[in-house]
Amino acid sequence: MPELPEVETICRLLRQGSNNHPTLTGMRIRSADLLWERTLAEPTPLEFQHRLPGQQILDINRRGKFLVFRLTDDHLILHLRMSGDLVIEPQEAPIPAHHRLILYLQGEPLRLAFNDTRKFGRVWLTAHPNQVLGRLGPEPLEPSFTADHLYQRLQRTRRQIKPLLLDQSFLAGLGNIYTDEALHLAKIHPLTPANLINPERAEQLWSAIRHVLQEGIRRNGASIDWVYRGGDFQNYFRVYQRTGQPCPECGALIERTLVGQRGTHCCPVCQSLPALNLRKE
């Protein structure tokens, strides 16, 4: 479940380097080893092998939950989906289970590996990154994403707020964890129709979204289930995976329901639905 904060954490690690490895920026890709073909969304494996070697990594950025490597001629774009991770390791190390794509680097005895247990992750090599990223909604942490901007967008639809926030074309970067956390912080029920959220509540939601994302980044993301990347935001969840435990605000027991086929955690007291049945016309 890498969401925006987890992808941002990985992005910074690759860009800035760590005790164990230097920055990837400026390095050249020597060769690629594609171990699971379906990981590659485009182009064909043959063209990928032909085009990638020799290209230099000019820049590493994040857009929504996508990692974007700007290369000499192309953009290398990765989506980690459920279980993906990127690791830098010695080029001669044994190849762990679930490695799907390995990029060997020039001039350093290192490789960059895409590990993805569930095989949902995808990689694109393209000269036209907008064809992959173009439908994404605004970046929630950008200054241009204001509370009023959010309110205006909420007004345009009657969709339930939780599935709407998960829709990457509405807003880029939220997944199940941070959506549940943000809705609880803003005291909004996940089924609330978006256009019933007034400017005041919209501002609370805007603030909550940015707060949980910034906290997630500050804690280096959340490590849950079998995916561990060193983050500890999971220790600060207010509702996510806390079914039956007390709400940090009011002490009522957190409930788990399904909303748009997604496991959803919320406080039955803090997050109440507007009285829809009283609405006329």
Place this chain on the structure above:
DNA sequence: CATCAACCCTGAGAGC
């Protein structure tokens, strides 16, 4: 336009 189900996958956990 909004909602829903199926699909892609694996491993963890439950039930037997």
Place this chain on the structure above:
DNA sequence: TGCTCTCAGGGTTGAT
């Protein structure tokens, strides 16, 4: 112990 079953999860696609 070891088998089988169910389920979670993001995003895409197609149906209602």
